[in-house]
Amino acid sequence: MRLGCASSTRIISRSxxxxxxxxxxxxxxxxxxxLRGPSLTxxxxxxxxxxxxxxxxxxxxxxxTWTIERSPPNYTDSSLPLVFPPLAQLAFRTSGAARxxxxxxxxxxxxxxxxxxxxxxxxxxxxxxxLDIRGHPSPIINxxxxxxxxxxxxxxxxxxxxxCHEDRCNxxxxxxxxxxxxxxxxxxxxxxxxxxxxxxxxxxxxxxxLPISVYCVRLPNWRFTSTPQxxxxxxxxx
Numbered sequence: 001m002r003l004g005c006a007s008s009t010r011i012i013s014r015s016x017x018x019x020x021x022x023x024x025x026x027x028x029x030x031x032x033x034x035l036r037g038p039s040l041t042x043x044x045x046x047x048x049x050x051x052x053x054x055x056x057x058x059x060x061x062x063x064x065t066w067t068i069e070r071s072p073p074n075y076t077d078s079s080l081p082l083v084f085p086p087l088a089q090l091a092f093r094t095s096g097a098a099r100x101x102x103x104x105x106x107x108x109x110x111x112x113x114x115x116x117x118x119x120x121x122x123x124x125x126x127x128x129x130x131l132d133i134r135g136h137p138s139p140i141i142n143x144x145x146x147x148x149x150x151x152x153x154x155x156x157x158x159x160x161x162x163x164c165h166e167d168r169c170n171x172x173x174x175x176x177x178x179x180x181x182x183x184x185x186x187x188x189x190x191x192x193x194x195x196x197x198x199x200x201x202x203x204x205x206x207x208x209x210l211p212i213s214v215y216c217v218r219l220p221n222w223r224f225t226s227t228p229q230x231x232x233x234x235x236x237x238x
Contacts, residue, residue, distance in 0.1 A: 038062065045069060051079055058084050067091040071100040080111055083120050086127035095139035095162075102148035109151065121151070128152045129187075134161035141193050142172035150184035156218070158185065162194035170194055174203035179211035188216045 040060050044067040049057070051073040057063065063085045069092075075081070092098035108120040131152060133139055139162045149158065162170040171194050173181075182188075212219065 041065065043067070049073060051075060051081070054081050058082060060085065063087065065089040065091075067093065068097055068101060069093040071097050072104045075104065075107075080108060081120065083118055083122070084124040086123040088127060089130040089132070090124075090128055091132035092135065094135040095133065095137060095145075097135075098133045098139065099145065102145070105151070106148055125151055126154060129155060130157040130159075131155055132157075132159045132161075134159075138162040138164075138170050138194075140170050140172060143177050146173065146177065146181050150181060153184060154187050155185050156187050157190040158188060159190070159192045160194060161192065164194070169201045171202040171204070175205060175208040178204055178208040179215075182212045182215040186215050187218060189218045189220070191216070191219060 038061055041062050042065045043057065043060075043063060045057075046069045048070045049072070054073060057066075058081060064087055066087055066089070068090070092101065105121060111120055131149065133145075139145060139160055141160055141162055145160070149155075164170050173193070
């Protein structure tokens with residue numbers, strides 16, 4: 001596990017070595033259309049997608065890994081997308097895209113799909129195991145980013161790559177907010193919330209380690225330090 005900054009503690013850990021689902025096909029959307037059909041398992045969408053394109057993609061029966069570089073279409077309440085597939089891995093390559101897709105997911109939480117008994121996010125909420133957020137500018141790690149993530153309760157890996165800058169720290173969570181995230185994600189085996197920085201201005205303390213150790217029992221070894229320069233102390237296993 002790695003939390004980006006804490007006022008008295010910085011934390012990292014070793015990965016368990018678990019890897020995402022095997023990818024058997026890949027494709028990048030082009031302006032002229034999509035090159036593969038129902039057998040597609042791995043998609044990188046590097047261009048803006050229309051609502052009809054998203055509707056087509058989420059109906060692909062074998063799509064399991066989706067890397068998104070752009071924001072979602074502008075949906076009205078009457079044109080929201082249908083049921084999302086059971087993705088195993090979802091990655092965002094800009095923090096702005098992540099926030100806008102999460103905003104769409106929150107809208108879909110209260111939406112009823114055309115499939116009886118299935119909500120638009122029912123499948124992906126149960127299947128998603130790996131969520132990856134990175135890009136420029138670095139994500140601001142606050143509750144507006146982490147609150148939507150809490151709906152994916154089966155995540156085993158959460159990776160938010162946020163670099164702090166000389167004039168500011170991007171880690172904005174406090175102890176209670178870290179605890180709420182840990183409580184919502186009991187299956188976590190690998191956690192990264194930013195990188196250690198020298199600003200050391202955020203509101204978390206060593207107290208946030210207790211709820212993490214209680215709720216995220218599958219996390220591996222932790223290493224932590226009390227110095228802003230980042231000299232690491234001895235590992236401790238929970």
